[in-house]
Amino acid sequence: MTKIGFIGLGIMGEGMVNCLLKDTIAGTPSTPLLIWNRTTSKCDNLKSSNPDKSIEIKSSAKEVVSNCDICFSMLSTPEASAAVFDDATSGTLAGVSNTSVIIDCATLAESDMKRMSDKVTTKGGKFLEAPVSGSKGPAHGGQLIFLCAGSKQVFDNDIVQAALNSMGKASHYFGEEVGKATRAKLVVNSLMGTMMAAFGESLALAESLDLDGLKMLEVISQGAIASPMFALKGPKMLKKDHAPNFPLCHAHKDMKLAVDAARSVGVEYSVTEVAEETFRKAREDEELKVANEDFSAVFEKIHGESKSEFSKKRKLG
Numbered sequence: 001m002t003k004i005g006f007i008g009l010g011i012m013g014e015g016m017v018n019c020l021l022k023d024t025i026a027g028t029p030s031t032p033l034l035i036w037n038r039t040t041s042k043c044d045n046l047k048s049s050n051p052d053k054s055i056e057i058k059s060s061a062k063e064v065v066s067n068c069d070i071c072f073s074m075l076s077t078p079e080a081s082a083a084v085f086d087d088a089t090s091g092t093l094a095g096v097s098n099t100s101v102i103i104d105c106a107t108l109a110e111s112d113m114k115r116m117s118d119k120v121t122t123k124g125g126k127f128l129e130a131p132v133s134g135s136k137g138p139a140h141g142g143q144l145i146f147l148c149a150g151s152k153q154v155f156d157n158d159i160v161q162a163a164l165n166s167m168g169k170a171s172h173y174f175g176e177e178v179g180k181a182t183r184a185k186l187v188v189n190s191l192m193g194t195m196m197a198a199f200g201e202s203l204a205l206a207e208s209l210d211l212d213g214l215k216m217l218e219v220i221s222q223g224a225i226a227s228p229m230f231a232l233k234g235p236k237m238l239k240k241d242h243a244p245n246f247p248l249c250h251a252h253k254d255m256k257l258a259v260d261a262a263r264s265v266g267v268e269y270s271v272t273e274v275a276e277e278t279f280r281k282a283r284e285d286e287e288l289k290v291a292n293e294d295f296s297a298v299f300e301k302i303h304g305e306s307k308s309e310f311s312k313k314r315k316l317g
Contacts, residue, residue, distance in 0.1 A: 002159055005034045005068030007061050007084065007092065008106075009042040011244065012132070013074040015139030016105070016167045017046065023142075023166040025159070027053035034071075036064045038084070061087070065095030065102070070159060074105040076250065081106050085116055098124025101154055105146075107131045107189065107250075109257055110179040117150060117178040128154040129178050131185040132168065135246035144168035147188075149181035183261065190258030190272050192229065193251050193295065197275035199230055200299035203237060208308035213238040233296045242290065242297035251295035252279040278302070 004026035006017050017035070020026040026033040032054040037043050043057045058064045061084050065071050073092060075081040081104070085092045092102065093116075102120050104113065104127070117127040127150050134144040146168045148155050155161075155173050164171040174180035206216040217234040220226060236242070255276040262269035282301035283291045290297035303311045 001029075002031050002070065003034055003068040004031055004159075004163070005064040005071035006074075007036050007064055007071065008074040008076070008080075009035065009037040009039075009046060010074070010076050011136050011247070012076075012105075012139045013037075014042065014046070015136060015141075016072070016074060016144070018140065019142040019167045020163060021050055021053055021055075023162075025163050025166045027055055029054055031159070032056060034058055034064045034068045036061050038080070060090035060095075061085075061092045062090045062095035065092055065100055066097065067095075069099070070101045070103065070157070070163075072103045072105060072163070076106070077253065078106075078108050078112055081108055081112065081116075085119075093119050093123070096120050096123045096125045100125035101128075101151075101157075101160075102126070103128045103130050103154065103160065105130050105132055107185050107254055107257075108182060110182045110261070113182050114179050126151040126154050127178065128160075129181045130164070130171075131181055133185065133188050134168075137245055138169075139167070142167055142169070146171035147174065147181040147184045148172065149174040150176060150178045152176060186254060186258040186261055189251065189254035190276075193255045193279060194272045194275040195227070195229065196233070196251075196295060197278050197298055197302075199234070200237070200296075200302045203234065203299065204302050204306055204308075204311065207238075207314075208306065208310040210310075233294075236294075237296050237299045240300070242293040242300070244292060244294045246295050247292050248279065248295040248297050249283050249291040251298075252276065252283045255279055281305075 034056045035043050036058045047055045075084055113129045120127040128148055129150050130146045130148045132144040132146055138144050144167055146164050148171060207213050221231055259273050259276050279298055282298045288300055290300055303314050
């Protein structure tokens with residue numbers, strides 16, 4: 001029997017766990033699923049939605065870790081990750097022993113990942129960092145991309161590989177040095193955020209020049225700049241539909257971490273710095289209140305800062 005643990009059933013974790021259950025990687029008599037979430041109702045809902053699955057709800061992260069063989073963690077922010085990991089009485093680290101395997105899928109600062117790895121390995125456990133590229137849709141569809149570093153033994157484990165293949169369409173191993181996978185994730189997410197900011201500006205310009213937004217999306221889709229992200233987000237942006245798949249506050253957090261990383265190694269990153277500033281302003285705008293909307297809502301800040309007649313009318317509409 002191999003017990004699989006999962007900590008964090010938010011926007012991403014819920015979809016990831018459902019993939020494990022659907023593909024019978026976890027939740028079977030031989031691979032029971034142990035879960036914990038800060039909001040207990042999420043655990044109750046998962047268990048009631050899967051009455052035929054072997055799912056155990058634990059009272060804390062410590063209880064999950066101390067009772068499972070392999071534990072995945074997917075928490076939304078660095079603050080949440082630290083709070084759950086470090087809690088001396090009920091946290092993740094409190095449950096670690098020399099048989100523990102911790103796989104952390106959050107996007108954190110490199111220093112945070114290294115700190116957690118050091119603390120787990122000091123207690124004899126094994127650690128794999130595995131931040132993911134992808135948002136709510138890919139998480140639910142098993143289409144995430146896992147960026148991994150740390151224990152090669154854990155990465156090569158048959159059950160771990162089966163789990164990664166269930167939750168994702170690809171997994172990449174960057175070596176035993178913890179932190180490298182986080183670096184890769186920040187490169188990807190800062191590029192994505194910068195693309196979204198530029199895309200939003202281009203759509204705002206098109207609309208302000210009295211060009212049909214949908215027609216411009218069609219033009220964009222037919223050339224070298226075509227992007228799945230543009231195709232997915234563009235029509236929704238034109239309709240002010242920013243239902244969260246990847247919250248703007250999380251996107252900004254990743255962009256800020258990437259900007260800090262670029263500064264630390266002396267890389268010219270001025271284009272991304274400007275985009276990060278735009279996201280920061282959108283996140284902090286108390287009138288817009290888009291911090292928890294999809295990161296495409298940066299488009300609303302762009303229109304809000306614009307003085308074109310179209311933008312003025314759009315803000316009033």
